[in-house]
Amino acid sequence: MRYAFALAAVLCASPALAQQPTAPAPGSNHDARPQFDISTGVDFERGDFGTGAQVDKIAIPLTAGVSIGSVRVSAQLPWVRVTAPANVIAPTGPLGLPILVDPTRPATRTTRQGLGDLRLGAAYDLPVQGIVASVRAAAKLPTASVDKGLGTGKADYSVGADVAKPLGAVTPYAGVTYTMAGDPEGFQLRNSFSGQAGAALRLGGSASAQLGYAYAQNPIEAGEDDQRIVGGLHADVGRSLSLGVYGSGGLSAGAPRLGGGVTLGLKFGR
Known part of the structure; x- marks a missing residue:
């Protein structure tokens, strides 16, 4: 499972399709000993997201995870x-939620x-021969301020699957996600799909590059x-440290015009 798919945002608060594109590493590590990891970074997006007004978003997420055999669990707070x-x-957050416009608030x-x-x-790595495949589930808990417009105040849930072939x-x-969003006051949100597809290229040593297309309903x-x-x-920078940089360009009115960021990860325990 140590198979990192590019999207996702980070995610992404940005939608799931916008999760940081860390390049996948072929193969899975099913060692029964636990491996811990901590990561952070900076994510930036700019665009009107279909609102007609410029929106600038900066996120600094802190993520902690543990992998044991085929199972990985994680928590992130930005x-x-x-x-x-x-x-x-x-x-x-990474569940594919849109920018919402609340007509009861001022436009200042x-x-x-x-x-x-x-x-x-x-997430759980599937025992499939010849490919790397996993299934996953996530929950977004409403800890962000509704008064500041940083969150909807409702919990959201998602399930998904990823597959790759070295x-x-x-x-x-390729990957697909199905998101079940909670309805904030004044809005009715439907369940939605998002997905991504692309390819990673090993450049030599531990370095790799990735290019793909991402979509979120x-x-x-x-x-x-x-x-x-x-x-x-x-x-990878040494045995335990990893560094990633990424960017995105919008192809539709609902996407940010541009986005990008940097990630820094530390793993230990094996």
């Missing part, structure tokens, strides 16, 4: 900063910041879906 009209609700442009929503996740130096991958029926191109570079 600090977020949003500059946008006050009527824009800009949740930051403001900057607000604070803790985002807590995300809990679990072919020499190139590893094609808007939970608001009349809203614009999110489509974007994502890419990134990832490498």
Whole structure:
């Protein structure tokens, strides 16, 4: 499972399709001894997300996880900063939720910041010959401030699956996620799909590059879906440290015009 798919955002608060593109590493490690990891980074997105007004989002997530055999569990809590009209609700997380516009709030442009929503996740590597495959589930718990427009105040849940096939130096991958969003006051959100597909290229040593396409259905029926191109570079720095950089470009009105960031990870325990 130590198979890192590019999306996802980070996610991404940004939608699931926007999760940081850390390049996949062929194969899975099913050692029964636990491996712990901690990661952080900076994620930035800019665009109007279909609102007609510019929205700037910065997130600094702190993620902790543990892997034992074929199972991995993780928790993530971000600090977020949003500059946008006050009527824009800009949740930051990986479950594919949209930017929401609340007509009961003023449209004055403001900057607000604070803790985002807590995300809990679990994944399981499937014992499939010839490919790397996993299934996963996640929950977003509403710890972000609703008054500041940093969250919806409702819990969201998702399930998904990922698959990849190492072919020499190139590893094609694909993934799909189904999100069940809670309905914030004044909104009715539908369940939605998101997905991504692309390929990772091993550059030599531990370095790899990734390029892919990501899509997320808007939970608001009349809203614009999110489509974007994502890419990134990832490498180990020593035995325990890893570094990644990534970027994205929007292909639809519902996507950020541009995004990017950097990730730093530390693993230990084996």
